[in-house]
Amino acid sequence: MPAEGGTRRKKAVSELKRQLILDAARRVFENEGLEGASLRAIAQEAGYTPAALYFHFDSREALYAELLSQSLEALKASVDRAVSKADSPVDRLRQAALAFFRFYERSPRDLDLGFYLFRGGMTPEGLGRDRDAELNQRLAVTLQPIADAAIELGVEMDQARRLMADTFAHATGLLLLAHTGRIRIFGVAAAELMRNFVDDQIARLTE
Amino acid sequence: MPAEGGTRRKKAVSELKRQLILDAARRVFENEGLEGASLRAIAQEAGYTPAALYFHFDSREALYAELLSQSLEALKASVDRAVSKADSPVDRLRQAALAFFRFYERSPRDLDLGFYLFRGGMTPEGLGRDRDAELNQRLAVTLQPIADAAIELGVEMDQARRLMADTFAHATGLLLLAHTGRIRIFGVAAAELMRNFVDDQIARLTE
Amino acid sequence: MPAEGGTRRKKAVSELKRQLILDAARRVFENEGLEGASLRAIAQEAGYTPAALYFHFDSREALYAELLSQSLEALKASVDRAVSKADSPVDRLRQAALAFFRFYERSPRDLDLGFYLFRGGMTPEGLGRDRDAELNQRLAVTLQPIADAAIELGVEMDQARRLMADTFAHATGLLLLAHTGRIRIFGVAAAELMRNFVDDQIARLTE
Amino acid sequence: MPAEGGTRRKKAVSELKRQLILDAARRVFENEGLEGASLRAIAQEAGYTPAALYFHFDSREALYAELLSQSLEALKASVDRAVSKADSPVDRLRQAALAFFRFYERSPRDLDLGFYLFRGGMTPEGLGRDRDAELNQRLAVTLQPIADAAIELGVEMDQARRLMADTFAHATGLLLLAHTGRIRIFGVAAAELMRNFVDDQIARLTE
DNA sequence: TATGAATGAGTATTCATTCAT
DNA sequence: TATGAATGAATACTCATTCAT
Structure with missing residues (x-):
């Protein structure tokens, strides 16, 4: 069970991070518009490196x-x-x-x-x-x-x-x-x- | 008249070329869509160097x-x-x-x-x-x-x-x-x- | 002699044009500085096409x-x-x-x-x-x-x-x-x- | 200590690369002079793509x-x-x-x-x-x-x-x-x- | 999971110069 | 003598993506 629980917690954390990135993306979209919402910009707003986003999204x-x-x-x-x-x-x-x-x-x-x-x-x-x-x-x-x-x-x-x-x-x-x-x-x-x-x-x- | 005619012909040719570029641009637009219609792409379609387009259009x-x-x-x-x-x-x-x-x-x-x-x-x-x-x-x-x-x-x-x-x-x-x-x-x-x-x-x- | 005179006058006119271009170049230099003094800019200031300057200067x-x-x-x-x-x-x-x-x-x-x-x-x-x-x-x-x-x-x-x-x-x-x-x-x-x-x-x- | 050491080593390597780029830039400067020291040229001399330099320098x-x-x-x-x-x-x-x-x-x-x-x-x-x-x-x-x-x-x-x-x-x-x-x-x-x-x-x- | 580093292709635009007319 | 048109090479910089660590 502890292992299972760990897995579950990990999933939840992962889900949370995903959502934080999406929230950041929304903010960039709202402030900079379509053109300005580059992956770089989103990553920066989310406090990540662009490369990091690829762990959460395919592209x-x-x-x-x-x-x-x-x-x-x-x-x-x-x-x-x-x-x-x-x-x-x-x-x-x-x-x-x-x-x-x-x-x-x-x-x-x-x-x-x-x-x-x-x-x-x-x-x-x-x-x-x-x-x-x-x-x-x-x-x-x-x-x-x-x-x-x-x-x-x-x-x-x-x-x-x-x-x-x-x-x-x-x-x-x-x-x-x-x-x-x-x-x-x-x-x-x-x-x-x-x-x-x-x-x-x-x-x-x-x- | 020959001089005048020359000028007039030149203008007409110039106008024609302009239009050929615009036609090329339309084609690129149609085939590649908004994002693909770069100056380079338009120039290539029109059979020109990118720089050449600047003679016909400001930007x-x-x-x-x-x-x-x-x-x-x-x-x-x-x-x-x-x-x-x-x-x-x-x-x-x-x-x-x-x-x-x-x-x-x-x-x-x-x-x-x-x-x-x-x-x-x-x-x-x-x-x-x-x-x-x-x-x-x-x-x-x-x-x-x-x-x-x-x-x-x-x-x-x-x-x-x-x-x-x-x-x-x-x-x-x-x-x-x-x-x-x-x-x-x-x-x-x-x-x-x-x-x-x-x-x-x-x-x-x-x- | 009329031919000779024509030649002399032509030379004088040519010299004058050269000087007008140089004057234009000075003005561009003074206003725009070294970097801004492109041939294009000089030609424009002088009321010429860039190509025209090549009749007056080698480069x-x-x-x-x-x-x-x-x-x-x-x-x-x-x-x-x-x-x-x-x-x-x-x-x-x-x-x-x-x-x-x-x-x-x-x-x-x-x-x-x-x-x-x-x-x-x-x-x-x-x-x-x-x-x-x-x-x-x-x-x-x-x-x-x-x-x-x-x-x-x-x-x-x-x-x-x-x-x-x-x-x-x-x-x-x-x-x-x-x-x-x-x-x-x-x-x-x-x-x-x-x-x-x-x-x-x-x-x-x-x- | 290993983790710390890794970070420290990374920083040192980074610093070194920075310096190698600067050295390359010096060489280009010495050989080509002011005008020739474009970002492209510096990158090439350093064995990099131009884009790579932007990781090490802002501009x-x-x-x-x-x-x-x-x-x-x-x-x-x-x-x-x-x-x-x-x-x-x-x-x-x-x-x-x-x-x-x-x-x-x-x-x-x-x-x-x-x-x-x-x-x-x-x-x-x-x-x-x-x-x-x-x-x-x-x-x-x-x-x-x-x-x-x-x-x-x-x-x-x-x-x-x-x-x-x-x-x-x-x-x-x-x-x-x-x-x-x-x-x-x-x-x-x-x-x-x-x-x-x-x-x-x-x-x-x-x- | 995350980073730093790197790539390669791409962007619009400017430049001096050439050439047919 | 002058122009309009064109070139080819150059400019700095941005992008999404990849990969070793």
């Missing part, structure tokens, strides 16, 4: 991927929390969509991260099919409450899926616009447009 | 900017062409929005290019305020037909601007989804969703 | 050499002027030494230029033996009034030559010290030290 | 600065050694001045190095005020024995400082002359002139 891309993974986890938690507080299908739909929007509105670097790695999916090899499939899965699961609520409202599966895609698209489009400052061209506020969009969708489903 | 960023500029020009031409063929405000609105969408649907690298340089606007200094302001201007002008058509339909200025922003956002969001292959998650087609979105907007304005 | 080094040559000419003129105003051997000696010092005190870039090309003399090939010998000759001629005055005061040739070398060395040493700001370490003024040095030399010769 | 300028630092250290040691062997104030003054001269007479590249980095002090920002101030400090400390000896001889502080500056100036002036071969113009020997200069100064102080 820089793997580290990034894990960062995105955690980001998506946080996103899902955020959406789920909002949904759980709602008490009607309509409200669940609205809250899920708005929680999604707000999550990225508040931490724009997470959006950058998503764009960066999502784009990777286009390349022939991508980040590996497994990783790509996993990202898709996470995304689908996160947005699922929207489809669920729609179905509760009597909508067909097909239509529910469209709603998910539309909501995702509108939110990310508006966030992009807001995030790059371009939205000022139109003299409007992204959050307000998002609310309107969601209300319109609901109106259409329930009319 | 790598200047070359990129010109690439984007031409892309936006083509976008505007595409939208204008679609609008000119339409014969009613409703049709003009629809065709403008769909032309915008189709342009980027067909040449996804132009979307990347836009994202790349648009993002520059976020940095404190940006690529220079002038360039940033110019990008905004071009975008506003390109989407203007949408607002014009809406106003013809009796909509307030305020609402027309919202419509522009919403259309831009929805289109880019869907394109991002399509472009990265994520849209498959939802089992829907981006183009169809865009058409539906536009139709919904029109229905709302005209009901 | 960048040749242009620099000519610049130094003119600088030494101006130095000699400055010394000669001072000497011609003096009315005794002692005064000639003093004025020659001080004029030399003041020339470089006032235009430190000329000193830089001298250092730069003088140093070239060390390299195996140098700027070519001819050029090197010419520089030596110019320097000797410029300082000759010091030796002449010393001889007038009854000093041996040998001693007179020592005096020239010492004066040159002390002046350039002080100028270097002044020019790099190091003289502040000692809390003294270069010009005053130079005056003292000259007075000491004179005292020794005449005592 | 090319930092490497240069360390080279100069070691040179000044050697200079000071040389002067101190000479002074410690002298047994009277007059002798200390003479030996300090001549040791300074001889140091640079024997290794002219050290003089070049000094000129190169000293000149940095002229530029608005310099190599950083710290570095500049440090250079000044080292120089002052090195020449201090001259001032000390003069004060022992009953000279005022003010006059002692002048003597330091004059000695430095005369020595560097003569060295420049000798070093570039110009001194041949005057048919005299730099070392002899330096001895005479020092003797004259001593005569003046003690008469």
